[in-house]
Amino acid sequence: xxxxxMNRAILRRVVxxxxxxxxxxxxxCNIAAxxxxxxxxxxxxxxENCNTNHDNEHDVAxxxxxxxxxALASALSSLALxxxxxxxxxxxxxxxxxxxxxxxDAPPDPRVSTVTPATISFFKDVGxxxxxxxxxxxxxxxxxxxxYTGLGYTRYNARDIGKEILGCVVENKVxxxxxxxxxxxxxxxxxxxxxxxxxxxxLQSEKLYPKGSPEDKRLSRLAKLxxxxxxxxxxxxxxxxxxxxxxxxxxxxxxxxxxxxxQHAIICTVEHCSENQCAxxxxxxxxxxxxxxxxxxxxxxxxxxxxxxxxxxxSMSEDDFVKAVNYALVYGYGPHPTSSFLGQYGxxxxxxxxxxxxxxxxxxxxxxxxxxxxxxxxAFPLSLMHANDYVSQRVALIGDAAHTVxxxxxxxxxxxFGDAIALANAIAEGISVGSDIGELPLLKTxxxxxxxxxxxxxxxxxxxxxxxxxxxxxxxxLRAAAFHGAQYIGPLKRNIISYATGGKMWPxxx
Amino acid sequence: xxxxxxxxxxxxxxxxxxxxxIHSRRLNLPLKFSIRVGATSSFQSRIYxxxxxxxxxxSSPILPExxxxxxxxxxxxxxxxxxxxxxxxxAKFAAIxxxxxxxxxxxxxxxxxxxTRLSFIRSTLCRCFRKxxxxxxxxxxxxxxxxxxxxxxxxxxxxxxxxxxxGIDAVDKNIKIAxxxxxxxxxxSSIEYCCTTAEQMVEEQRKxxxxxxxxxxxxxxxxxxxxxxxxxxxxxxxxxxxxxxNRSMRAYASAIVMAEYVLQWLPKGTHHWSSLLTPEELVLxxxxxxxxxxxxxxxxxxxxxxxxxxxxxxxxxxxxxxTKNSQ
Numbered sequence: 067x068x069x070x071x072m073n074r075a076i077l078r079r080v081v082x083x084x085x086x087x088x089x090x091x092x093x094x095c096n097i098a099a100x101x102x103x104x105x106x107x108x109x110x111x112x113x114e115n116c117n118t119n120h121d122n123e124h125d126v127a128x129x130x131x132x133x134x135x136x137a138l139a140s141a142l143s144s145l146a147l148x149x150x151x152x153x154x155x156x157x158x159x160x161x162x163x164x165x166x167x168x169x170x171d172a173p174p175d176p177r178v179s180t181v182t183p184a185t186i187s188f189f190k191d192v193g194x195x196x197x198x199x200x201x202x203x204x205x206x207x208x209x210x211x212x213x214y215t216g217l218g219y220t221r222y223n224a225r226d227i228g229k230e231i232l233g234c235v236v237e238n239k240v241x242x243x244x245x246x247x248x249x250x251x252x253x254x255x256x257x258x259x260x261x262x263x264x265x266x267x268x269l270q271s272e273k274l275y276p277k278g279s280p281e282d283k284r285l286s287r288l289a290k291l292x293x294x295x296x297x298x299x300x301x302x303x304x305x306x307x308x309x310x311x312x313x314x315x316x317x318x319x320x321x322x323x324x325x326x327x328x329q330h331a332i333i334c335t336v337e338h339c340s341e342n343q344c345a346x347x348x349x350x351x352x353x354x355x356x357x358x359x360x361x362x363x364x365x366x367x368x369x370x371x372x373x374x375x376x377x378x379x380x381s382m383s384e385d386d387f388v389k390a391v392n393y394a395l396v397y398g399y400g401p402h403p404t405s406s407f408l409g410q411y412g413x414x415x416x417x418x419x420x421x422x423x424x425x426x427x428x429x430x431x432x433x434x435x436x437x438x439x440x441x442x443x444x445a446f447p448l449s450l451m452h453a454n455d456y457v458s459q460r461v462a463l464i465g466d467a468a469h470t471v472x473x474x475x476x477x478x479x480x481x482x483f484g485d486a487i488a489l490a491n492a493i494a495e496g497i498s499v500g501s502d503i504g505e506l507p508l509l510k511t512x513x514x515x516x517x518x519x520x521x522x523x524x525x526x527x528x529x530x531x532x533x534x535x536x537x538x539x540x541x542x543x544l545r546a547a548a549f550h551g552a553q554y555i556g557p558l559k560r561n562i563i564s565y566a567t568g569g570k571m572w573p574x575x576x
Numbered sequence: 577x578x579x580x581x582x583x584x585x586x587x588x589x590x591x592x593x594x595x596x597x598i599h600s601r602r603l604n605l606p607l608k609f610s611i612r613v614g615a616t617s618s619f620q621s622r623i624y625x626x627x628x629x630x631x632x633x634x635s636s637p638i639l640p641e642x643x644x645x646x647x648x649x650x651x652x653x654x655x656x657x658x659x660x661x662x663x664x665x666x667a668k669f670a671a672i673x674x675x676x677x678x679x680x681x682x683x684x685x686x687x688x689x690x691x692t693r694l695s696f697i698r699s700t701l702c703r704c705f706r707k708x709x710x711x712x713x714x715x716x717x718x719x720x721x722x723x724x725x726x727x728x729x730x731x732x733x734x735x736x737x738x739x740x741x742x743g744i745d746a747v748d749k750n751i752k753i754a755x756x757x758x759x760x761x762x763x764x765s766s767i768e769y770c771c772t773t774a775e776q777m778v779e780e781q782r783k784x785x786x787x788x789x790x791x792x793x794x795x796x797x798x799x800x801x802x803x804x805x806x807x808x809x810x811x812x813x814x815x816x817x818x819x820x821x822n823r824s825m826r827a828y829a830s831a832i833v834m835a836e837y838v839l840q841w842l843p844k845g846t847h848h849w850s851s852l853l854t855p856e857e858l859v860l861x862x863x864x865x866x867x868x869x870x871x872x873x874x875x876x877x878x879x880x881x882x883x884x885x886x887x888x889x890x891x892x893x894x895x896x897x898x899t900k901n902s903q
Contacts, residue, residue, distance in 0.1 A: 146710040146711065146712075147710065147711070147712050148712070150712050283759065283760050284760060284761070284762060286760075287760045287761060495691075496691075497712050497736075498695065498698060498712075499690070499691040499694035499695055499698065499733055499737075500694055500732070500733025500734060500735070500736040500737040501691065501733060501736070502732075502736070502761065506679060507679060507687065507688075507691075514881070
């Protein structure tokens with residue numbers, strides 16, 4: 067007995083030393099999540115074996131070739147574990163497959179996005195950022211938010227969180243073109259573009275063991291997509307990236323919840339006398355107006371207002387519209403907020419400001435005046451929508467198909483890119499452990515990750531919308547207090563910036 | 577004694593209801609062994625038994641020598657399983673197969689654990705055989721034996737990762753289910769499934785680069801002999817991967833009381849505390865079978881995320897990787 071015990075003691079030591087040799091948990095997970103360097107296009111000859119010879123069979127079918135759909139294809143083509151997959155892109159836009167160029171001298175399109183540093187690093191990973199840089203784009207490192215009462219303001223500076231930039235404003239067509247170009251660069255990636263619409267979708271039959279030939283059996287396990295062109299294609303995974311009116315969401319029977327804001331957004335491009343290098347946002351009684359730099363002397367305007375005002379602002383003459391913009395941003399409504407609310411007390415209150423970030427002492431600035439409208443004015447209704455589920459067996463939704471948000475902080479497309487990255491990583495992780503990529507547990511990991519992130523952002527944006535649509539004395543004061551808090555309390559400020567730029571998952575808790 | 581009998585009857589009934597298992601008829605078996613039969617048939621279904629041993633009154637663990645004799649017939653049958661199925665049989669197995677492959681069914685814990693087990697296998701085998709861990713098919717060119725494959729929950733991912741997989745299970749129905757399910761995906765249809773035992777494979781002098789027996793050894797009558805068989809099936813410097821449940825108080829509390837009685841993840845009687853092995857014992861047993869344990873990891877379950885992950889805590893579930901000594 068004693069001998070046995072001794073043996074066990076020795077063994078325990080052996081086992082303990084063995085444990086020291088084991089990989090850490092992190093290592094196991096990261097094998098899958100590693101985004102391969104974009105330049106690495108060497109084709110693994112071994113991967114060719116798992117290829118099916120059937121033209122209409124694909125691993126992934128992406129319905130919708132917009133920014134988010136192409137981003138997913140691009141992410142899949144860049145990950146070491148997924149670049150062997152065969153991908154179908156279904157989009158009725160006939161120019162998708164063509165190498166088109168963007169006219170660089172034309173005034174910018176009003177449809178722009180504010181991409182966060184997190185999105186930029188994704189674009190760099192897939193090799194798309196070089197194309198963005200060849201076109202018009204505007205980095206901004208400062209942002210000023212204030213409201214019409216003149217009680218408070220907040221200025222954010224990228225230096226607060228030790229970064230160079232807060233974000234970059236890029237035209238949607240440039241983002242789309244860049245992702246498409248990066249995808250076309252990967253010559254070995256097996257992709258096929260179907261210029262058609264999805265008409266119907268047949269998911270795996272209820273019967274687990276179908277009769278018939280081996281061919282029928284195999285196909286019965288896959289999702290079948292019927293296209294408007296008459297083609298039928300089969301895929302292990304169908305991704306709905308087809309926007310807020312997603313056909314995939316509809317035919318897969320996902321329920322949504324949400325509401326319409328009785329608000330419309332007007333977007334257009336304006337020209338200044340000098341270059342604008344800051345993002346501006348002012349909360350007006352009717353809704354927020356944002357002025358985003360888009361390069362050269364141009365800025366983009368996103369102006370939220372009620373539908374009647376919106377149609378009035380859409381149809382008024384250009385001169386009147388420019389006046390209205392300048393009234394809303396520069397001289398209208400209340401006075402400009404006074405700077406240095408805490409200025410004279412700053413030192414005494416350092417315990418609350420917690421190591422003040424550089425922007426605390428920046429004073430309020432007046433945004434540049436618009437001199438001309440250079441694009442058409444577009445108006446569209448605002449709504450909030452969230453799909454109750456993002457995934458089911460062989461189906462996943464990404465981007466606007468899963469959630470649409472208030473365009474308040476330009477976060478919509480960043481959430482969509484976040485979805486594409488998370489889904490690509492989940493697929494890579496699944497492949498690393500030999501899963502079937504349409505399997506529900508694999509897709510659920512994607513849903514779990516993105517649902518919390520998306521809902522958190524949606525709740526915040528919705529809360530903002532509601533908080534600023536009330537014009538009531540005490541509420542105005544509260545709002546002013548919130549502005550001051552966001553302006554002067556260092557840790558809070560850093561947290562807000564970091565969250566809004568995609569650096570963190572949770573808004574307040576680090 | 578009475579308690580063990582009631583336990584026995586219950587486990588056998590469970591086995592019967594779940595798979596209407598042929599083995600559950602053997603109520604006259606020696607106590608300890610027949611409990612195992614019931615337990616295994618209701619869960620992972622590996623039975624190292626035979627009709628001849630069943631009739632013996634000897635209560636000592638059944639040795640593999642006994643088991644091999646009667647399994648020969650079944651293993652030859654395995655080759656023709658798919659072709660011999662007619663439509664009515666197909667429908668019958670479909671009903672059972674749905675429990676193996678039903679993600680919310682009785683094998684849910686195995687499905688949940690599977691990615692974690694596979695990530696351990698992936699990283700250890702990639703290092704052992706110097707394969708690229710970043711490629712989608714790292715096991716290309718490796719012959720792997722999955723001992724106790726059940727419905728093929730482990731075999732299929734291994735095949736998708738590029739391995740040439742042989743799955744064996746002593747229960748004929750499991751093999752049929754596994755073959756059927758694997759035939760639906762071209763990536764897994766190459767898996768060779770055989771209704772046989774590890775001992776029988778040794779007799780046939782089969783050799784594999786890696787031999788994997790997950791959640792099997794706790795259901796085996798004689799672990800030492802079983803490990804010798806695994807070793808004999810492995811090429812020199814080849815790999816062996818084993819996972820099981822520790823014989824610790826925490827394992828008793830979580831794997832038996834919690835998993836079987838409270839959460840009812842597993843059929844009651846799936847595991848018997850006395851037949852579990854500690855990591856120390858298993859390392860020693862493997863050493864005697866000329867397998868040196870290189871790495872060991874524990875599994876921990878996070879009830880919030882519903883996910884398993886690898887950790888240093890081997891007090892409940894653990895998995896180990898060893899290499900066969902080359903001399």
